Amino acid sequence: MQSAAGDSGLIAADSAASNSPTKASDLGCGNGLRLVRDQGGMVAAQQENEARNGPCVMEAVAPVAVLVPPEQQAVAQNGNGEEDSEGEMYKDGRREEIDKDTRAKAYLWCREFLSGAWKHFQKEAFQIEVVSGGLSNLLFLCSIPDHILSVGDEPRQVLLRIYGAILQGEDSLVLESVMFAILAERTLGPRLYGVFPQGRLEQYIPSRRLLTKELGFSDLSREIAVKMARFHGMVMPFNKEPKWLFGTIQRYMNQVLTLTFCREVHVKKFKKLMSLNLVQEMKNLKALLDATPSPVVFCHNDVQEGNILLLTDQDPSSNEKLMLIDFEYSSYNYRGFDIGNHFCEWMYDYTYNQWPFYKDTPNYYPTRQQQLFFIRQYLSEYAGSQEGTSDEEQAQIEEDMIIEINRYALASHFLWGLWSIIQAKLSIIEFGYMDYAQTRFDAYFAQKKLFA
Incomplete structure (x- = not known):
């Protein structure tokens, strides 16, 4: 896939049908996050949304040119070197941001699953940043503030992985969690700190x-x-x-x-x-x-x-x-x-x-x-x-x-x-x-x- 731009930020999309903001929850993803490679659930998400909103709503894109000042507009090219109006609004590259809802959920997951020092500071001090490079999930590095002392052996940094599937099946999530745990046990992958329906908390391994x-x-x-x-x-x-x-x-x-x-x-x-x-x-x-x-x-x-x-x-x-x-x-x-x-x-x-x-x-x-x-x-x-x-x-x-x-x-x-x-x-x-x-x-x- 590999096949995607990497999990390097969150975007607000506009519906091509209405030119009004389309939340990720309208696209079958209640966590309001960007979605990339997924294995299943696409048809169910499409049918659910077409039944509710009509067949065009699922084509979640931002309107072309409207968001780009005239003096900044440029003709973009696709991978084949052809002019492509679809790319005009992205002439300055990708945007990175973490919305408040994602930050709040990440803080809660770390606090509840990791405990220790993670329970000793307020949400405002919580440190989270986007990790670029993933193709299947949303990745974030979560950290304890430097001024907060450790309580026990809890990790001070963890990788938060939020699943990218629109409607990921329960069976596949269970199988993946079992697989991840087995590979961690065999020291072939990162340690597993927490599992929940939307994703998991993993060992952060210093690397690139x-x-x-x-x-x-x-x-x-x-x-x-x-x-x-x-x-x-x-x-x-x-x-x-x-x-x-x-x-x-x-x-x-x-x-x-x-x-x-x-x-x-x-x-x-x-x-x-x-x-x-x-x-x-x-x-x-x-x-x-x-x-x-x-x-x-x-x-x-x-x-x-x-x-x-x-x-x-x-x-x-x-x-x-x-x-x-x-x-x-x-x-x-x-x-x-x-x-x-x-x-x-x-x-x-x-x-x-x-x-x-x-x-x-x-x-x-x-x-x-x-x-x-x-x-x-x-x-x-x-x-x-x-x-x-x-x-x-x-x-x-x-x-x-x-x-x-x-x-x-x-x-x-x-x-x-x-x-x-x-x-x-x-x-x-x-x-x-x-x-x-x-x-x-x-x-x-x-x-x-x-x-x-």
């Missing part, structure tokens, strides 16, 4: 997220491959049938086929996307991948730069500088998808601060040599994968993996392309979702020519 360009650095690529191999080697108490990939694609496709858009700029882009005959293309993709062997392992499913922490407390010479985070998409799935999806993410920079709030660089896709380097590091870590194999057999394994990974990369483009179309309808985040969808499907067809 990787930059897109760093995915290609050999020392970091080596460790990512090792971390992924270890992840794939875990045995987890979840359904081990690989239903996630095409179950998610089919669900997204069903939702896309029900969408209607009101804004002319969206109607035009949506029509162009639907001219790609996506339903038939989905069938073609499934047939191709059914004929492409790939082991079923426990996959992260979203190993992109924003979900990889570079730990700041580690020795510079250490081989353990990275930590994978954000496991909400994790499931038993095909190995080829997890690695192929990671390779796709080499091309997309979601920290770009101008419309459409991502930068697409196709020639950053890993070369054959970079792919082989990653594969060899992965195989050397994955238990038993190289035992008793000759050089010729090993070369064939690597060649087969090249094909496997690059074919499953097609599924990454397809899945996040559909996801982005839906988000263009439902999300109030500042991001060029329609442009991103077109970018991913363009990449899909280019990749298909090479590996299908």
Whole structure:
């Protein structure tokens, strides 16, 4: 997804239908926050809101040009270099702010779940700031004021994660919480301090997220491959049938086929996307991948730069500088998808601060040599994968993996392309979702020519 602008602030959106403020609660999210990647609940949110407000209300966008003084207006371009009026109001980049309601709820959660010194100061002294870089949830760093002494061993800083799903299912939240706790227990993820329906409180780990360009650095690529191999080697108490990939694609496709858009700029882009005959293309993709062997392992499913922490407390010479985070998409799935999806993410920079709030660089896709380097590091870590194999057999394994990974990369483009179309309808985040969808499907067809 990876596929969004990052969780770097809150915005007020205006309804295209009425030009009056549209609260996030009107969009099926009672916590009044920006929404990004989510796994489910989109159709329910759409149907609920269309029944109440009509089909156009769910297209939550701010009016173009009205908010921008004439002397500051500029013609924005989409990811394909075309003029795009949708981006005019964002010519100065994203905006960051935390509304009073979010601050109040964050204070209450920290006070009730962390206790200790967190109960010894008033809301006005509460420290909270936006953490940039997440693609699936809203992230905030919450801190005890410096002048307040600790009472016990309570953490002085925590990461507050507020789920980005519009109507996240109870079952998926339970599964994710169980998964998070297990990974924390195995020291593969941050500690868990509190869980509640809207989100959770996690250990804050001094770190920074990787930059897109760093995915290609050999020392970091080596460790990512090792971390992924270890992840794939875990045995987890979840359904081990690989239903996630095409179950998610089919669900997204069903939702896309029900969408209607009101804004002319969206109607035009949506029509162009639907001219790609996506339903038939989905069938073609499934047939191709059914004929492409790939082991079923426990996959992260979203190993992109924003979900990889570079730990700041580690020795510079250490081989353990990275930590994978954000496991909400994790499931038993095909190995080829997890690695192929990671390779796709080499091309997309979601920290770009101008419309459409991502930068697409196709020639950053890993070369054959970079792919082989990653594969060899992965195989050397994955238990038993190289035992008793000759050089010729090993070369064939690597060649087969090249094909496997690059074919499953097609599924990454397809899945996040559909996801982005839906988000263009439902999300109030500042991001060029329609442009991103077109970018991913363009990449899909280019990749298909090479590996299908």
